[in-house]
Amino acid sequence: MRAGIENLIEQVVTGLGFELVDVEFSPRGRLLRVFIDIERGITVDDCATVSNQLQRVFEVENVDYDRLEVSSPGLDRPLKNAVDFERFAGNEVQLRLTLPINNQRNFVGVLEGLRDGAVVLTTDKGEMQFSLEDIEKARLVPKF
Secondary structure, eight states, X not given: OHHHHHHHHHHHHHHTTOEEEEEEEOGGGOEEEEEEEOTTOOOXXXXXXXXXXXXXXXXXXXXXXXXXXXXXXXXXXXXXSHHHHHHTTTSEEEEEEEEEETTEEEEEEEEEEEETTEEEEEETTEEEEEEGGGEEEEEEOOOO
């Protein structure tokens, strides 16, 4: 069910010209959080447009939910796929691996992009490479 709803959300969001960054389902699926982005940045009007369109589509498709939240991914945007790791090269990121390397699961460094399908990160210990499959979570580190 979730995969079907995610595909539906992605069709609506991309159809409106936005990028779907992430979808979160609360336990029991009563709250849907949808994170969208666009290169120029997300406005309140963008969120309202996407929210209104999703509500109409959910009504037609009989998607059962209590609350829908649409927002930008924030300054600590999650990185989910290969395209994200290329697009945000040069930025500082925080990675958490599914399994530790030398008893360490969390790494922070400057994202260098992808090399041979692996995420390349320059840390204080030098350059490191991680397989996309081994990354549990990755986020941009906000600059203030």
